[in-house]
Amino acid sequence: xxxxxxxxxxxxxxxxxxxxxxxxxxxxxxxxxxxxxxxxxxxxxxxxxxxxxxxxxxxxxxxxxxxxxxxxxxxxxxxxxxxxxxxxxxxxxxxxxxxxxxxxxxxxxxxxxxxxxxxxxxxxxxxxxxxxxxxxxxxxxxxxxxx
Amino acid sequence: xxxxxxxxxxxxxxxxxxxxxxxxxxxxxxxxxxxxxxxxxxxxxxxxxxxxxxxxxxxxxxxxxxxxxxxxxxxxxxxxxxxxxxxxxxxxxxxxxxxxxxxxxxxxxxxxxxxxxxxxxxxxxxxxxxxxxxxxxxxxxxxxxxxxxxxxxxxxxxxxxxxxxxxxxxxxxxxxxxxxxxxxxxxxxxxxxxxxxxxxxxxxxxxxxxxxxxxxxxxxxxxxxxxxxxxxxxxxxxxxxxxxxxxxxxxxxxxxxxxxxxxxxxxxxxxxxxxxxxxxxxxxxxxxxxxxxxxxxxxxxxxxxxxxxxxxxxxxxxxxxxxxxxxxxxxxxxxxxxxxxxxxxxxxxxxxxxxxxxxxxxxxxxxxxxxxxxxxxxxxxxxxx
Numbered sequence: 268x269x270x271x272x273x274x275x276x277x278x279x280x281x282x283x284x285x286x287x288x289x290x291x292x293x294x295x296x297x298x299x300x301x302x303x304x305x306x307x308x309x310x311x312x313x314x315x316x317x318x319x320x321x322x323x324x325x326x327x328x329x330x331x332x333x334x335x336x337x338x339x340x341x342x343x344x345x346x347x348x349x350x351x352x353x354x355x356x357x358x359x360x361x362x363x364x365x366x367x368x369x370x371x372x373x374x375x376x377x378x379x380x381x382x383x384x385x386x387x388x389x390x391x392x393x394x395x396x397x398x399x400x401x402x403x404x405x406x407x408x409x410x411x412x413x414x
Numbered sequence: 415x416x417x418x419x420x421x422x423x424x425x426x427x428x429x430x431x432x433x434x435x436x437x438x439x440x441x442x443x444x445x446x447x448x449x450x451x452x453x454x455x456x457x458x459x460x461x462x463x464x465x466x467x468x469x470x471x472x473x474x475x476x477x478x479x480x481x482x483x484x485x486x487x488x489x490x491x492x493x494x495x496x497x498x499x500x501x502x503x504x505x506x507x508x509x510x511x512x513x514x515x516x517x518x519x520x521x522x523x524x525x526x527x528x529x530x531x532x533x534x535x536x537x538x539x540x541x542x543x544x545x546x547x548x549x550x551x552x553x554x555x556x557x558x559x560x561x562x563x564x565x566x567x568x569x570x571x572x573x574x575x576x577x578x579x580x581x582x583x584x585x586x587x588x589x590x591x592x593x594x595x596x597x598x599x600x601x602x603x604x605x606x607x608x609x610x611x612x613x614x615x616x617x618x619x620x621x622x623x624x625x626x627x628x629x630x631x632x633x634x635x636x637x638x639x640x641x642x643x644x645x646x647x648x649x650x651x652x653x654x655x656x657x658x659x660x661x662x663x664x665x666x667x668x669x670x671x672x673x674x675x676x677x678x679x680x681x682x683x684x685x686x687x688x689x690x691x692x693x694x695x696x697x698x699x700x701x702x703x704x705x706x707x708x709x710x711x712x713x714x715x716x717x718x719x720x721x722x723x724x725x726x727x728x729x730x731x732x733x734x735x736x737x738x739x740x741x742x743x744x745x746x747x748x749x750x751x752x753x754x755x756x757x758x759x760x761x762x763x764x765x766x767x768x769x770x771x772x773x774x775x776x777x778x779x780x781x782x783x784x785x786x787x788x789x790x791x792x793x794x795x796x797x798x799x
Contacts, residue, residue, distance in 0.1 A: 277547045308548040308660075334667055336561035337614040338553055342538035345553040363614075364552045366562065366662045374662040376552050384614060389569040406551060 272404045275344055281311035284323060289397040289405050294328050294375065297321040307373045327369045328395045329412060335365035335379060335387050365409050367393050377407040418512045419639035419646035420796070421519075421632050422451025423758040428627035428746040429596045436471050436527040437483035439628040443751075444484055444523055447630035452642070455484060458632070459517035461491040464504030464524035466749035469539045471527055480523065497543055497785035498699060500524060501629070501753025502792035508633045509649055518635045524755070525628035526748035536624050543786055545659050557621055557700065559661055559787045561613035564702040566667035568615065570717070573705060575615055577720035579606035581701035582619040584729060585737050589744025591770045594755075596625045596746030620701040625746030629754035631761075647761045651684030651795030653677055657788050668717075670703075670788035673710040677782070677793045681712075684778075684795040688712030691734060691795075692776035693763045695756040697784035698741040707782055708736070711793070730773055738763075738771045756781040757794065764798040 271278040273286045285308070288295045298305045299313035300320040307326060312319045338361055341347075347359045363379040365387065375395045379387060392412040399405050424447025426439055434442075440463075448454065463477035473479060477493035496503035501524035508522035528536055541555040549559075567573045583603055589595040601619055609618035639646040655675030658664055664671065681687055688711060696711065698704035705719035713734045714722045722728060728736040739745055739759040742752060760779035762768045779796045 274547050274551050276542070276550065280547070333662070334562040334566045336558050336565060337611075338555055338558040338561070339611045339613060340537060340555065340557065341534075341553050342541040342550070342555050343534045344538065346534050361553075364554070364558070372663065372665075376549060376662055378552060389565060 268405070273406065282309045285309050286405060288323070289407070290399070292397055293325060294395055294397060294407065295323050296326045296373065298324045305370070305373060307375065326373060328375070330367050330369035330393065332387070332389055332391045332393055332409070333366040333368045333374055334389060335363055337361055337363040337384050363387060365393070367395050367409050369395065375407060377409040379409050381410055416513045416515070417636040417648060418509045418633055419636070419643065419648050420757065420761050421634045421639050421643035421646055422447045422453065423761050424448070424450055424630045425594045425755060425758050426628040427594055428625050428748060428751075430529045431527070431626035432529065434626070436476060436525060437479045439527060439626060440480045440523050440525040440630070441483055443525070443628035443630040444521065447521070447632055451632045453519070453632065455486060458489070458519050458521045460489055460511055461486055461521040461523065462504045462507045462511070463491060463493045464495075464500040464522070464750040464754065465493055466495055466497055466500040466526060467539055470531060470536070480525070496790045496792070498697070498747065498749050499753055499783040499785035499790050499792050500750040501755065502781065502783035502794060503753070503790070504750070505631065505753060505757055505794065506652055506654060506792060508631070509652060512633055512635050518638045520633045521630065522633060522754060523628065523630040524751040524753060526750040527626050528624050528748060529626050533624065549660060555613060557613040557616050560700040560702055561616045562661065563667045563706070563787070564615055564700070567702060567706065570668050571720065573702070573720040575607065576603065577724055578620055578701040578705065579603050580723045581698060581704045582606045582743055584723065585698060585741040585743035588738045588771055589740025592740045592745060595740040595744050596623050597744045616700055616702070622699045622742035622747040625748045627746060627748035627751045627755070629751045629758055631754055631757060645765045646799065647764050648797050649794060650797045651680035651686070651793070653680030653683070653793040654791070655679070656790050659789060661787050668706070669710055670706060670784060670791060672788045672791035673707060673782065673784065673793070676791045677711050680793040680795050684797070686778060686795065690778050691780045692778050693738070693760065693773045694734060694736050694780040694782065695739065695741070695759050696736055696782040698737055698743050699747060699784070701743065703784065704737065704741065711780070711782060730771070735773050738773065753781065753783040753792065756783060757796070760796045764796060
């Protein structure tokens with residue numbers, strides 16, 4: 268598992284363990300041993316006290332939806348491959364994305380694959396989980412809790 | 415502190431400029447600017463070039479193409495970058511060169527050539543303008559970020575899709591009167607509301623345009639400005655502020671905090687407040703961004719931005735005319751040129767040279783230029799003699 272399996276473009280970072288943890292089913296953050304500041308996404312250096320002694324910690328994965336959208340005009344990596352059949356009726360239906368607040372100002376971005384756009388509301392209770400895709404890549408999804 | 419004035423402006427035609435390269439676009443604006451100032455390049459001490467993305471221009475040092483093309487060597491020129499606020503960063507750097515005493519006359523040029531790459535590639539380059547490591551893996555685009563901001567604003571303040579579309583209607587109306595604008599046609603509220611979805615809730619007409627274009631300004635010290643220029647426009651306030659890379663780490667999504675910080679600094683330096691501003695150009699990369707800018711710059715109370723456009727207070731004749739050049743929305747948004755273009759509009763308005771879009775006798779103007787989703791923001795205040 269490489270960091271690129273999550274990030275697409277970037278493979279070299281001190282926080283590569285984040286992706287290994289995702290692969291093992293865990294969403295993790297880092298915490299500064301000196302001042303206790305938590306970072307998600309994880310950082311290998313603390314910008315509060317400028318120290319670099321960090322530990323990995325699990326974070327809560329349940330919380331309230333902070334915001335969301337559904338992007339209909341995707342960037343290159345996410346654009347649908349044109350169907351070969353010229354008269355195909357296949358319609359591109361993108362996946363919504365959102366940001367989940369799990370702890371005070373600790374927020375997880377993820378895909379929202381299982382909820383109709385009309386039913387996604389800011390403030391709704393959701394849970395974040397890692398998910399492995401068919402092509403071997405790994406990402407994070409957000410699903411509703413007790414609808 | 416030394417005083418610095420704008421003594422010349424030159425605006426190139428914005429649009430899909432498949433007829434011209436980066437350096438040729440810059441030449442058009444620089445030539446017009448020199449003519450406006452009545453100067454030759456011999457009298458210019460130095461140059462600053464604003465170009466946001468070298469990925470658009472297939473070049474690691476695009477600014478050198480420009481000084482070479484105008485034959486500026488061996489005088490100093492370098493490039494500055496601040497994403498979509500690059501033009502204002504260039505203006506600020508030009509101001510610093512003169513205020514520090516390093517130069518008396520500076521040329522500041524902003525240029526971007528965005529349409530030579532296909533739209534999905536342009537969308538990707540700008541999407542990676544968010545956090546390429548942590549946000550782009552979720553297929554984020556610039557409309558996507560502002561859509562998340564719009565949803566938050568709608569949920570907290572009841573701002574509507576109609577109110578956002580009204581910003582598009584206003585800016586396209588003024589764009590139709592601006593010969594340099596990319597899109598010179600009006601749109602109706604119905605057309606804006608029924609355009610296709612780009613990123614929910616933002617539709618095609620909520621988004622600014624992918625545009626080629628250049629704009630240039632000549633700045634001068636007080637002594638030079640007074641001896642050369644009949645109608646100098648003084649830069650009296652410069653505010654600049656930054657915020658987190660990821661929108662997920664912001665306190666709230668309903669404000670651009672760096673706008674509030676930069677505005678505070680600029681107002682203080684100029685010794686004025688929001689009520690003193692006669693004309694403003696604000697960063698309407700998306701219609702929601704203009705609504706939030708009204709609030710963050712103090713033109714209305716927090717949460718009242720939607721109502722301000724609904725009551726037409728930001729049209730000419732209203733309490734604060736905003737983006738009467740068409741804004742990024744209709745004039746287009748060539749990243750490096752945008753901040754310079756904003757300052758040119760204010761200069762022309764303060765000189766009384768804005769033609770059919772002239773605001774009645776303005777004395778003080780403001781530009782507001784946001785880089786990315788508010789990672790960097792510049793607010794400048796201008797005053798005529």
